[in-house]
Amino acid sequence: MPTVVSKFAKRSFDKLEELGYSKELVSRGLIGTALLAYGLKLSYPYIKQHLERSQSTTNENKCDSGLSRNENNNLTKAIIEDPEEKIEKIIIEKKRRRKKLPGLNLEFILQLKKLIQIMVPRILCEETALLAVHTTCLISRTFLSIYVAAMEGAIVKYIVRKDVKNFVLMLLKWFGIAIPATFINSMIRYLENKLALAFRTRLVNHAYDMYFKNQTYYKVSNLDGRIENADHRLTDDISTFSSSVAHLYSHLTKPCFDLMLIGIAMARSSRKMKANIVMGPALATIVIGTTAHILRIVSPKFGQLVSEEANRNGYLRHVHSKIITNAEEIAFYGGHKVEHAQLQDAYSRLVNQMNNIFTQKLWFIMLEQFFMKYVWSGTGMVMVSLPILTVNSLPGGKTRKNKGDPEFGVSERTQYFTTARNLLLSGADAVERLMSSYKEIVALAGYTSRVAGMFEVFDEVSQGIYQKTVVSAERNDGGILEFKNGQPVAKGTIVCSDNENDMSISLENVPVVTPNCDIVVSSLTLTIAPGMHLLITGPNGCGKSSLFRILSGLWPIYGGTLRIPKRSQGKPCMFYIPQRPYMSCGSLRDQIIYPDTRKEMLSKNITECQLREIMKLVALEHIIDRDSFDEIRDWKDTLSGGEKQRMAMARLFYHKPHYALLDECTSAVSIDVESSIYETAISMGITLLTITHRPTLWKFHTHILEFDGQGGWVFEALAKDAQQKVPISKQSLFHNHKPFTDAPEMTPSAVSA
Numbered sequence: 001m002p003t004v005v006s007k008f009a010k011r012s013f014d015k016l017e018e019l020g021y022s023k024e025l026v027s028r029g030l031i032g033t034a035l036l037a038y039g040l041k042l043s044y045p046y047i048k049q050h051l052e053r054s055q056s057t058t059n060e061n062k063c064d065s066g067l068s069r070n071e072n073n074n075l076t077k078a079i080i081e082d083p084e085e086k087i088e089k090i091i092i093e094k095k096r097r098r099k100k101l102p103g104l105n106l107e108f109i110l111q112l113k114k115l116i117q118i119m120v121p122r123i124l125c126e127e128t129a130l131l132a133v134h135t136t137c138l139i140s141r142t143f144l145s146i147y148v149a150a151m152e153g154a155i156v157k158y159i160v161r162k163d164v165k166n167f168v169l170m171l172l173k174w175f176g177i178a179i180p181a182t183f184i185n186s187m188i189r190y191l192e193n194k195l196a197l198a199f200r201t202r203l204v205n206h207a208y209d210m211y212f213k214n215q216t217y218y219k220v221s222n223l224d225g226r227i228e229n230a231d232h233r234l235t236d237d238i239s240t241f242s243s244s245v246a247h248l249y250s251h252l253t254k255p256c257f258d259l260m261l262i263g264i265a266m267a268r269s270s271r272k273m274k275a276n277i278v279m280g281p282a283l284a285t286i287v288i289g290t291t292a293h294i295l296r297i298v299s300p301k302f303g304q305l306v307s308e309e310a311n312r313n314g315y316l317r318h319v320h321s322k323i324i325t326n327a328e329e330i331a332f333y334g335g336h337k338v339e340h341a342q343l344q345d346a347y348s349r350l351v352n353q354m355n356n357i358f359t360q361k362l363w364f365i366m367l368e369q370f371f372m373k374y375v376w377s378g379t380g381m382v383m384v385s386l387p388i389l390t391v392n393s394l395p396g397g398k399t400r401k402n403k404g405d406p407e408f409g410v411s412e413r414t415q416y417f418t419t420a421r422n423l424l425l426s427g428a429d430a431v432e433r434l435m436s437s438y439k440e441i442v443a444l445a446g447y448t449s450r451v452a453g454m455f456e457v458f459d460e461v462s463q464g465i466y467q468k469t470v471v472s473a474e475r476n477d478g479g480i481l482e483f484k485n486g487q488p489v490a491k492g493t494i495v496c497s498d499n500e501n502d503m504s505i506s507l508e509n510v511p512v513v514t515p516n517c518d519i520v521v522s523s524l525t526l527t528i529a530p531g532m533h534l535l536i537t538g539p540n541g542c543g544k545s546s547l548f549r550i551l552s553g554l555w556p557i558y559g560g561t562l563r564i565p566k567r568s569q570g571k572p573c574m575f576y577i578p579q580r581p582y583m584s585c586g587s588l589r590d591q592i593i594y595p596d597t598r599k600e601m602l603s604k605n606i607t608e609c610q611l612r613e614i615m616k617l618v619a620l621e622h623i624i625d626r627d628s629f630d631e632i633r634d635w636k637d638t639l640s641g642g643e644k645q646r647m648a649m650a651r652l653f654y655h656k657p658h659y660a661l662l663d664e665c666t667s668a669v670s671i672d673v674e675s676s677i678y679e680t681a682i683s684m685g686i687t688l689l690t691i692t693h694r695p696t697l698w699k700f701h702t703h704i705l706e707f708d709g710q711g712g713w714v715f716e717a718l719a720k721d722a723q724q725k726v727p728i729s730k731q732s733l734f735h736n737h738k739p740f741t742d743a744p745e746m747t748p749s750a751v752s753a
């Protein structure tokens with residue numbers, strides 16, 4: 001094959017020579033074309049980006065008030081529909097989107113300042129001590145570099161002079177300096193890592209405090225739409241941000257010290273040569289300044305690029321953890337194809353973004369290297385040679401002698417050149433690091449925006465300020481919801497009463513509204529007093545669990561008043577038990593007492609004998625016999641569905657709350673055990689609020705709240721013999737929305753919507 005190609009090339013060259021084109025000319029043409037094509041390929045992304053940018057600027061210029069064409073269309077529509085409110089909405093959205101693009105701007109500086117205040121909270125703290133030691137090491141390293149450069153110059157001088165004694169002495173000194181130099185190098189890396197870890201710890205502690213304040217961990221994913229993968233931000237993003245800040249600190253400060261001290265050292269050595277000390281630095285400043293400016297202009301937006309990469313990484317991780325969490329269900333369904341496709345899709349989205357970054361880096365690094373390696377080296381050579389070339393020569397080719405130095409000549413010039421060259425190399429390295437730090441700073445802007453954005457969202461969410469794309473915001477909701485800046489206003493009132501004589505829960509005209517602003521029930525009014533065991537029924541999706549979310553304070557209330565008692569007599573007011581109970585990490589004891597810790601259990605004077613009694617009540621004594629209280633296992637997979645539900649009921653008996661919110665929590669428990677659990681709960685004085693579809697549970701309740709799935713509801717006392725009557729009255733209720741007609745001696749406090 002190579003022979004065929006070479007034969008073909010030879011023949012082609014001969015043919016072209018016959019036509020009057022020399023081989024040299026043709027080769028040059030080919031190389032030139034190849035280089036041009038390569039250059040075009042490398043610059044294509046930039047040209048494309050530039051064209052897109054100028055296109056969008058033109059579009060924006062064409063539109064009024066700085067809005068794009070699309071937004072302008074929206075604006076025109078908005079003016080027709082509802083002038084002020086909608087214009088405001090669009091402008092806010094526009095500002096929000098603009099705010100989201102991370103880069104080197106004022107917002108980045110403000111966000112970084114806030115994060116630095118978290119990472120270094122006081123002047124006297126561990127971080128400042130680390131920073132001080134780190135800075136000392138960085139300065140020492142610079143002095144050592146200058147000293148080593150001077151030593152190398154002296155070594156070369158003694159070689160040129162053939163001065164063996166001094167040469168050996170200098171060499172020994174040189175080896176001697178290597179020990180502290182290498183120690184300081186290693187120390188710099190150690191301190192950088194320690195600093196990154198210290199910063200990370202501060203940020204993580206701050207983030208965890210915010211994440212667990214006011215149930216933010218729930219609200220941020222259910223009620224707010226700004227953060228998709230909080231786990232990724234809390235782990236990877238914080239870690240990358242902290243490492244990046246610590247790395248940048250040494251990458252920015254050391255080159256600055258280097259440049260300052262090397263500049264002084266070079267000026268001193270030039271002055272020793274009696275040369276002009278302004279020309280060289282002036283030339284270097286002009287060249288470096290110009291090239292840096294060019295690089296800054298053509299630099300891709302690495303901040304946005306890495307931010308998007310982190311986003312896609314987070315999504316990939318989310319898909320992975322979803323598969324791990326639901327592995328059994330997926331395996332039963334045989335859903336591996338769908339999951340595989342989703343994973344593949346998430347991965348290819350990440351790969352596309354990474355490829356995009358690599359491509360943009362390719363041509364940028366090429367340009368950067370061209371300037372830094374070649375343009376700057378050339379300038380450096382000019383700088384170093386200037387003192388030698390511009391120093392006055394004596395007649396006969398001899399250089400003018402220095403005062404008090406009769407040996408001034410070739411060896412001195414060699415020493416000067418070697419020292420200056422070494423200093424210059426260190427200086428060039430410092431400038432190169434400063435320049436490449438620009439890329440890192442832009443990337444840091446991306447991480448800063450993600451971490452600072454997360455804190456901002458956590459803070460707002462914990463204060464009840466949410467932002468979510470609300471699909472139903474535009475539709476007519478009968479005036480139940482009030483919107484401000486496109487978001488519903490939670491104008492309901494929650495009153496936490498601390499009156500121990502009145503432990504009742506009451507809702508007064510409270511609407512049940514989902515986070516998507518779907519109104520499930522327009523207004524709900526009822527009072528539940530202790531001992532009023534309430535049965536909550538209705539079709540799927542009618543708002544039963546949503547009522548529990550409102551009572552537990554997870555969902556905001558958009559109207560009316562909710563009164564709930566505070567914790568009293570050492571008992572929690574409410575305790576919620578879901579259909580799929582949560583098993584925490586830890587021992588068997590931890591499962592029973594969750595969310596208490598062992599320390600809290602001991603402070604309540606609860607013994608293991610009492611825990612055994614509780615386990616007996618839910619027919620789980622055999623688990624203690626099988627595994628001890630201290631046994632640590634993955635309880636989610638170890639216990640069966642029914643056992644997990646019974647464990648959750650054990651928690652209820654441990655905490656003995658005033659009210660139990662039971663959300664189909666015994667659906668997998670056998671009917672006999674279920675009945676005994678309900679009887680025990682009532683005998684303990686726990687008021688039950690039960691969501692169930694099982695008629696066998698009706699007999700344990702005194703009242704019923706029935707939703708019809710259309711926004712209607714009925715709240716009334718339940719007949720004592722309700723269990724037999726349920727199926728009939730239930731049927732009639734679903735069809736005509738009427739309350740039970742055979743309500744017993746209790747006065748129905750029913751209010752119908």
Ligand SMILES: Nc1ncnc2c1ncn2[C@@H]1O[C@H](COP(=O)(O)OP(=O)(O)OP(=O)(O)O)[C@@H](O)[C@H]1O
Pocket residue numbers: 222514515516520538539540541542543544545546547
């Ligand atoms: N986090 C959420 N975000 C948006 N909508 C939600 C959310 N949770 C529930 N909903 C919606 O609220 C409505 C009521 O849901 P809810 O869970 O209260 O139903 P339910 O009566 O308990 O149903 P089921 O008997 O099936 O458990 C449903 O239409 C549901 O889709």
